[in-house]
Amino acid sequence: MAVVDRINAAVRRVPAWPIYPVCALWLAWVFYRGATGGLGVEPIEALEHEYGAMALKVLVVGLAISPLRRHAGLNLVKFRRALGVSAFVLVLAHLAVWAVLDVQSLDRIWADIVKRPYVTVGMAAFLLLLPLALTSNDRAVRWLGPKWRRLHKLTYPAAVLAGVHFLWLAKGFQLEPLIWLAVISALLVLRFRPGRGARPRAAPTQG
Numbered sequence: 001m002a003v004v005d006r007i008n009a010a011v012r013r014v015p016a017w018p019i020y021p022v023c024a025l026w027l028a029w030v031f032y033r034g035a036t037g038g039l040g041v042e043p044i045e046a047l048e049h050e051y052g053a054m055a056l057k058v059l060v061v062g063l064a065i066s067p068l069r070r071h072a073g074l075n076l077v078k079f080r081r082a083l084g085v086s087a088f089v090l091v092l093a094h095l096a097v098w099a100v101l102d103v104q105s106l107d108r109i110w111a112d113i114v115k116r117p118y119v120t121v122g123m124a125a126f127l128l129l130l131p132l133a134l135t136s137n138d139r140a141v142r143w144l145g146p147k148w149r150r151l152h153k154l155t156y157p158a159a160v161l162a163g164v165h166f167l168w169l170a171k172g173f174q175l176e177p178l179i180w181l182a183v184i185s186a187l188l189v190l191r192f193r194p195g196r197g198a199r200p201r202a203a204p205t206q207g
Contacts, residue, residue, distance in 0.1 A: 004073040011076060019082035026054070027093055048097045052169075055090035056162050058083055060183060063159050067190035081136050084155070088133040091126055091162075118168035125161035128154045156191070159184050 030050050033039050039046035062083035068074040103109050112119045132152055134140070141148050163181035170177045 008073075008075045011074075011078070016079045016082040019079065019086055023058075023086040023089060027051070027090070044097065044101045048094060048102060049169075051090055051094035051097060052166070055087050055094055056166055056180060058087040058090060059155075059159050059162060060180065060187070062087060063155065063184065063187050063191075067187055071190060071193075085133060085136050088129050088136075091129060095122075095126060118165055121161050121168065122165035125158045125165060128158035128161065132158075156188055160188070 030039075030047065034043040034047040034050075037043070039050070062080055065076045065080050065083075068076060099109050103112060113123050114120070132154055135144065135148065135151060144151065160181075163177070163184045167177040167181055
C-alpha cells in the first residue's frame with residue numbers, strides 16, 4: 001500500500017484542468033491534418049473516425065477510475081469530470097463531422113438514424129451522454145443531490161453503446177473494436193464487483 005499511497009500523494013499535486021486544453025489542441029491538430037491532406041484521400045471519413053475513436057478511449061479511461069480505486073486503491077477521481085467532459089466534446093466533434101461535413105442534409109441525417117443500426121446506437125450513446133455533460137458542474141451536483149450520482153450511472157450504458165457503435169462501424173473483421181468492447185465489459189464487471197479493502201467513495205463534486 002505504500003507504493004499506492006505515494007502514487008496517490010503525487011496525483012493530488014497534479015491539476016485536472018490541463019485535460020481541457022490538451023483535448024482542444026488535439027481536436028484542432030487533427031482537424032488541421034485533415035484540412036491539409038494529412039489524413040489521406042478520404043479526410044472527412046478519417047476525421048470522423050479519429051474523433052470517434054479518441055472519444056471512446058477517453059470514455060473508457062474515465063470508466064476505469066472507479067474500478068482502479070475500488071480494486072487497486074488508486075484515487076484518480078479528481079480527473080473524472082475533466083475526462084467525462086472531454087469525452088463528450090470529442091463525441092460532439094465526431095457527430096458534427098458526420099452531420100455537417102459528411103451527410104450534409106437533415107433528411108439524410110434522420111434517415112441514417114432510423115435505417116442504419118450503427119448510427120441509431122451511436123445517437124443513443126450521444127443522447128445518454130448529453131444530460132451528463134449538462135450536469136457536470138458543482139451547481140448541478142448541489143441541485144440534484146443524491147440523484148446526481150444515479151443520473152451519472154448512464155455512463156455505463158453509454159459506454160457499451162459506444163463500443164457497439166465502433167464494432168458495427170468496422171468493415172470486415174477487425175480486432176480493435178472487439179478489444180475495446182471487451183475492455184468496457186471487464187470494467188463494468190469490476191465496477192459492480194465488491195473490492196477488497198475498498199476505500200470510501202469520494203463526494204460527487206470531486207468527479
